[in-house]
Amino acid sequence: MDAIIGSGTGPATDRTADTLASVGEFGVIAQITRDLVMSPQVSVGPGDDAAVFLVDGSAVTSTDLLVEGVHFRTDWSSAEEIGRKAVAVNVADLEAMGATPVSMVIGLGAPGSLPAQWVREFSTGVRMEADRAGICLVGGDTTGAREITICVTVIGQTEGRAPVLRSGARTGQVLAVKGRLGWAAAGLSVLERGFRSPRAAVDSQRVPRVPYGAGREAARAGATAMLDVSDGLLADLGHIADASRVVIDLDSARFEIDEPVRAVAAATGRDALGLVLAGGEDHALAACFEVGSVPDGWQVLGRVRDPEAEEGPTVLVDGKHWEGSAGWDHYRRG
Missing domain, CATH: 3.30.1330.10 (PurM-like, N-terminal domain)
Incomplete structure (x- = not known):
């Protein structure tokens, strides 16, 4: 210093x-x-x-x-x-x-x-x-x-393990997440309007609840690709899709949207699923696993498949491209 x-x-x-x-x-x-x-x-x-x-x-x-x-x-x-x-x-x-x-x-x-x-x-x-x-x-x-x-x-x-990269996702695997999604984005939406509640969402924006130890847990369970969700789930999964040359197809029915996120969405007129898909700063972990090897406490949200010739590597929601914001970009601010 x-x-x-x-x-x-x-x-x-x-x-x-x-x-x-x-x-x-x-x-x-x-x-x-x-x-x-x-x-x-x-x-x-x-x-x-x-x-x-x-x-x-x-x-x-x-x-x-x-x-x-x-x-x-x-x-x-x-x-x-x-x-x-x-x-x-x-x-x-x-x-x-x-x-x-x-x-x-x-x-x-x-x-x-x-x-x-x-x-x-x-x-x-x-x-x-x-x-x-x-x-x-x-x-x-x-x-x-x-x-x-x-x-x-x-x-x-690494303690003798190979690091888990973004480029290891394989067709037929599942995509699972551990940690909160949408809470920090909900908290930011509240703070920008001059409010301080729901407190749980605001606190999540101020200090992310990182699932410490879950990354090592995933590596031991055989995760082949992984990242933390900092800029939005769709935007960040796009990095895995591009690096691995795959399509990640999310199933919206599998998302369990937490009450603080629902409450903020209802109060602000925003889409709760949009907060979960595009909200960053929660720093949950998202990883790709073989079917049957997902550790306890991880939530399966989608699958990995081969890209079709006309679409290339991408992230889909219910088989379609998401029409809203995909996440945060520091130089585009959206």
């Missing part, structure tokens, strides 16, 4: 009135890393130029950016919730590869006027979610920025 957050000279007497500029870069780093517990695999944690740790099998890594105003709003989410979300959305990528989480590094950019208490609460959220996910923070970086910007890089291990 070698960049400057501010030109501070040390902590102020009133901690609630501190800003990052008054605390200074090294004071901020000390607050983030204080009393971190390292796993036995980590031999060098925060405090040196780089962290050192062991992995069992191949290393698996992924990174995500979270930008204020794009991925979160400070008037919608607390610092603790944002810290939890930053960890969850990244570890979900390791789960989607069937990997076991090991360590992570976090880059934080923020304006010097940001209260230092915000960083303390953010750090609390990071630690809370890291404990749930089974991963430890081993380092990172800080810098000044106009908006709060968070970059998390996670590292996992």
Whole structure:
């Protein structure tokens, strides 16, 4: 951590009135890393130029950016919730590869006027979610920025298993999902209208409920393709369809739409199934299995078949192309 957050000279007497500029870069780093517990695999944690740790099998890594105003709003989410979300959305990528989480590094950019208490609460959220996910923070970086910007890089291990890719779906398999669908989209729809209920949906938008451990469970059960649902089920399954050169045909009758999603759809005039199919940020896991090998707790939602010559690899709903939005695109905003 070698960049400057501010030109501070040390902590102020009133901690609630501190800003990052008054605390200074090294004071901020000390607050983030204080009393971190390292796993036995980590031999060098925060405090040196780089962290050192062991992995069992191949290393698996992924990174995500979270930008204020794009991925979160400070008037919608607390610092603790944002810290939890930053960890969850990244570890979900390791789960989607069937990997076991090991360590992570976090880059934080923020304006010097940001209260230092915000960083303390953010750090609390990071630690809370890291404990749930089974991963430890081993380092990172800080810098000044106009908006709060968070970059998390996670590292996992395969433990002798092959990683589960998007390209392994095969004709005749079933598509199954574990985790929530549509809850975060319902929560976003509520927040955009200035409301805070149903609370379950709003909380799901603020902090995704990643099914930790389910990715490894799927890998052990023989999943041949998998990903986490971040941009919408249809959009994300399109990646498996394209990579595997298959058609994924979803059966709408198999979807169990949860009550908070139904309630928001009814209140806002939106289609409940559309929220489930196109809503992102739940970070459920979707995987392809041979018939009869789907683990308990996974919900079968469709099947995998060969593409017809005129349609090519695609995702269908009840044998037809979905006419609504397929999901989120950061550069198209829809």
